[in-house]
Amino acid sequence: MTSAPARRPRRVGDCHSIADLRSLAQRRLPRAVFDFYDGGAEDERTLAANRSAFASHRFAPHVLMDVAQVSTACELVGGPAGMPAAIAPTGAAGFGWRTADLALAKAAAEHGIPYTLSSSATTAIETIAREAPGRHWFQAYVLRDQVFFWKLIERALAADYEALVITVDLPVGGKRERDFHNHFSIPFRFSARNVMDFASRPAWALDMLFKGMPVMENLRGLETTAKSATAIASSVGRSYDPSFDHHRLARVRDRWPRKLIVKGLSRGDDVERLVAMGVDAIVVSNHGGRQLDGAVATLDALPEVVQAAAGRVPVLVDGGVRRGSDIAMALALGAQGVLLGRATLFGAVAAGEPGARRALAILHDELQRTQRLCGVGNVTDFTDDILRKPPAWSFHKKQKPPLSVWRQHHDLSNT
Numbered sequence: 325m326t327s328a329p330a331r332r333p334r335r336v337g338d339c340h341s342i343a344d345l346r347s348l349a350q351r352r353l354p355r356a357v358f359d360f361y362d363g364g365a366e367d368e369r370t371l372a373a374n375r376s377a378f379a380s381h382r383f384a385p386h387v388l389m390d391v392a393q394v395s396t397a398c399e400l401v402g403g404p405a406g407m408p409a410a411i412a413p414t415g416a417a418g419f420g421w422r423t424a425d426l427a428l429a430k431a432a433a434e435h436g437i438p439y440t441l442s443s444s445a446t447t448a449i450e451t452i453a454r455e456a457p458g459r460h461w462f463q464a465y466v467l468r469d470q471v472f473f474w475k476l477i478e479r480a481l482a483a484d485y486e487a488l489v490i491t492v493d494l495p496v497g498g499k500r501e502r503d504f505h506n507h508f509s510i511p512f513r514f515s516a517r518n519v520m521d522f523a524s525r526p527a528w529a530l531d532m533l534f535k536g537m538p539v540m541e542n543l544r545g546l547e548t549t550a551k552s553a554t555a556i557a558s559s560v561g562r563s564y565d566p567s568f569d570h571h572r573l574a575r576v577r578d579r580w581p582r583k584l585i586v587k588g589l590s591r592g593d594d595v596e597r598l599v600a601m602g603v604d605a606i607v608v609s610n611h612g613g614r615q616l617d618g619a620v621a622t623l624d625a626l627p628e629v630v631q632a633a634a635g636r637v638p639v640l641v642d643g644g645v646r647r648g649s650d651i652a653m654a655l656a657l658g659a660q661g662v663l664l665g666r667a668t669l670f671g672a673v674a675a676g677e678p679g680a681r682r683a684l685a686i687l688h689d690e691l692q693r694t695q696r697l698c699g700v701g702n703v704t705d706f707t708d709d710i711l712r713k714p715p716a717w718s719f720h721k722k723q724k725p726p727l728s729v730w731r732q733h734h735d736l737s738n739t
Contacts, residue, residue, distance in 0.1 A: 331344065331347065332347060332351065333347055333348050334348070334351070335348075336348070336671075336674070336675045336678050336679050336682050339671075339674075339679075339682055339686070340686065341646075341647075341686060342646045342647070342666075342667045342670060342671075342683060342686060342687070343646065345670040345671045345674050345679060345682065345683055345686075346362070346666075346670040346674075348670075348674040348675065348679070349361070349420070349670045349671075349673045349674035349679075350362075351674075352525060352527065352528060352673070352674055353420055353525060353528060353673060354518070354521045354522045354524060354525045354528060354529075355506060355521050355524075356503070356506035356507065356508040356518050356521050356522070357419060357420055357508070357528070358420075359502040359503065359506055359508070360416070360419075360500075360502070360503055360506075360508055360510075361414075361420060361666065361669060361670070361673065362502075362666070363500055363501075363502035363503070363614075364498075364500065364612070364613035364614050364617065365498035365499055365500055365501075365613060365614055365615055365616065365617040366498070366499050366500075366501060366617035366618075367617055368613060368617065369613075369617050369618050370610055370613035370616065370617050370618060370619045370621070371612070371613030371614075372613075373613075373619075373620070373621040373624075374610070374612070374613055374621050374622055374623070374643040374644030375644045375646070376621065377621035377622070377623035377624050377644065378623055378644055378645075378646075378647075378649075378650050378653055380713065380714070381623075381653050381711050381712070381713060382711065382712045382713070382714050383649075383652075383694075383697075383698055383710055383711065383712075384709075384710060384711065384712045385697055385698040385699055385710070386698060386699030386700070386710070387699060388699075389699030389700075389701070390701070391695065391696040391699060391700070391701055393701065394692055394695040394696055394700070394701050394702070394703075395701065395702050395703060396408070396688060396691055396692060396695075396703045397436075397703070398660075398661070398703055398704050399660075400437070400438065400638075400640075400660060400661045401438070401487065401583060401585065401604060401605045401638055401640075401660070401661075402583060402604065403438070403459055403486065404436065405436055405437050405438070405459075405661065406435045406436030406437055406688075407435065407436075407437060407651070407687075407688055407691060407703065408651060408655060408659075408660065408661035408662065408703055408704075409437050409651060409661055409662050409663070409664050409687070410432070410437050410438035410439070410440060410459075410461065410640070410661065410662075410663050410664070411428050411429075411431075411432045411437065411438070411439045411440055411663070411664055411668055412440055412642050412663035412664055412665040413440040413441065413442035413443075413445075413463035413489065413491075414428070414442060414665055414666075414668075414669045415442040415443070415444030415445060415540075416442075416444055416445075416446065416510055416540070417442075417445065417446065417669060417672060417673065418445070418446025418447065418538040419446065419510060419537075419538055420669075420672070420673030421672055421673045421674075421675075421676050421679075422446075422531060422535065422538060423447070423676060423677075424446075424669070424672040424673055424676065424680075425441065425442075425445045425446060425447035425452065426447055426451070426452065426455060426456055426677075427672045427676045427677035427679070427680040428668055428669070428672050428680050429441070429452050429455075429456035429458065429460070430455075430456045430458075430677055430680070431668070431671075431672075431677060431680035431681045431683075431684050432456075432458060432459075432684070433456055433457060433458030433459075434681060434684075435684045435688065436458075437459070437684075438458070438459035438460070438461050438486075438487070439452070439456070439458060439459065439460060439461070440460075440461040440462070440463050440489055440663070441460065441461070441462050441463065441485075441542075442463050443462075443463060443464055443465045443476060443542055443543065444465070444540050444542070444543060445540065445541065445542060446538035446539060446540055446541060447541060448541040448542060449462060449476075449479045449480055449483050449485070449542055450479070450483050451541075452483075453483040453484060453485070459486055460483075460484070460485045460486060460487075461485060461486065461487040461488070461489050461583075461585065462476075462477075462480035462485045462487070462488055462489065463489040463490075463491060463587070464476055464477060464480075464488060464489070464490055464491070465491055465494065465563075465564060466490065466491070466492070466494070466564065466565045466568040466572075467546070467563045467564065467565055468563050468564070468565045469546060469563060472545065472546055474579075476542060477576070477579070477580060479542075481580070481581070481582070485582075486582055486583060487582060487583035487584070487585050487604070487605075488576070488580050488582065488583070488584055488585065489585045489586075489587050489607070490573065490576060490584065490585070490586050490587065491587050491588055491611075492568070492573070492586055492587065492588040492589070493587075493588030493589075493609065493610065493611055493615060493616075494564055494588070494611065494615060495564060495565070495566035495568070496564060496566060497564065497615065498611070498614050498615035498616065498617070499617075500614060506518060506521070510540075546563060570597055570601070573586070573598075573601065574601055577601050577602055577603065583604040583605070584602070584603050584604050585603070585604060585605040585606070585607060585640075586598055586603050586605075586606055586607070587606075587607035587609050587642075587663075588607065588609050588610075588611065589606055589607070589608055589609070589625075589629055590608060590609075590610060590619065590620050590622065590625040590629070591625070591628065591629070592628040592629050592631060592632030593632065595629060595632035595633050596632065598637075599633065599636050599637055603637060604637060604638075605637055605638045605639070605640060605660075606629065606633060606637055606638075606639050606640070607639075607640045607641065607642060607663060608622045608625050608626050608629050608639060608640070608641040608642070608643075608659075609622060609641070609642045609643060609663070610622055610625075610643055612642065612643055612665050612666065613643065621643070621644070622641050622642060622643035622644065623641065623643070623644065623653065623654065623657065626639070626641050626654065626657050626658060626659055627657050627658060627708075630657070630658030630659070631658075638660035638661075639658060639659055639660060640659055640660055640661050640662060640663055641654050641659045641662055641663070642662060642663035642664070642665055643665070645662050645663075645664055645665075645667055646666075646667055647687070647690050648686075648687045648688065648689065648690025648691030648692070648693065648694050649690060649691075649694045650662070651687065651691050651694075652691060652694045652695070652698065652700075652703075652706055652710075653711065655703065655704075655706040656706040656707055656708050656709075656710050656711050657708055657711070658708070664683075664684075664687070667683055667687065668680055668683045668684060670683065671683030671684075691703065698710055
């Protein structure tokens with residue numbers, strides 16, 4: 325039996341899954357740019373593990389339930405949401421599609437979910453607040469330049485962002501070898517290898533050539549010498565502060581008067597200090613597999629963190645979410661919601677705002693279908709009772725595993 329050929333959608337309307345949007349983005353972007361978004365650190369084991377963790381669970385649905393009407397509406401970190409999700413901070417999105425940050429923010433507002441702006445976005449804090457009204461969170465990288473760090477936070481407060489997201493799992497950037505092999509940097513340094521790559525995608529290349537390379541607007545002035553786009557971008561990697569600790573985080577809590585979300589946990593024993601400090605939510609995250617390779621999958625880490633939080637603060641999770649059914653699994657394991665990173669980013673860099681809207685529409689539809697098929701009318705009613713772990717396959721010398729099991733153990737795809 326032969327497998328069906330891979331689909332290559334050419335338009336947003338042809339996309340019926342996040343994998344389709346990923347394929348469309350791959351068609352449009354130079355390889356180096358696509359790999360920057362798609363890839364992970366080193367051998368990409370963490371990247372693969374995030375997806376495999378979802379594949380290792382199975383639903384045991386309830387039947388004979390009235391699911392004529394189902395609701396995805398919920399509370400997410402103290403505010404209403406159209407579904408249990410928020411857009412995760414995805415830096416440098418504008419290098420894939422010039423207005424990707426705005427596209428994601430507007431799509432999030434249409435679906436009634438929060439949008440998180442990255443410190444390394446190519447759209448300013450104030451622009452998002454002005455042009456895409458909705459629930460706004462601002463993600464702040466911890467920088468050595470504390471004066472600049474506090475200025476970013478003050479700008480977010482002045483622009484009426486409801487929450488501050490502090491990323492705590494990035495004392496140093498990960499080793500992303502796809503970028504090395506592609507001679508990729510932000511902004512781009514042209515070489516004999518990547519010039520042909522960029523030229524192979526003329527629509528993208530002409531936009532960058534005639535309109536100029538985007539700039540990480542919120543990081544302008546990070547260094548007094550950072551007057552060019554190249555200097556601004558290259559200064560970011562040197563500016564993470566590996567000395568940031570609980571004492572420094574407590575100062576952030578003292579000075580930020582609104583919701584404080586801490587992103588980057590994977591252990592239950594890190595929770596107690598954060599709860600005592602008064603954080604408002606925790607995100608179980610391994611940075612989408614882009615930093616520490618070999619890290620525990622976020623879905624696997626989720627129950628331990630939820631147990632440690634013991635209902636005192638909401639716990640969210642990111643990493644590997646590609647289906648509405650993935651959202652349901654995360655909820656069943658105790659998450660209040662998920663953060664969507666690559667899933668919505670693929671839509672935005674493939675087709676701008678229509679692509680971002682399509683990504684959220686796909687996930688929302690799949691979540692509703694999962695609810696109906698599992699007999700769960702309200703999205704907040706998912707519990708771990710709905711999930712089962714499939715039995716582990718026993719490998720014997722003379723017994724080969726089923727092909728499906730072999731593929732699960734050897735598939736490194738992150739889609």
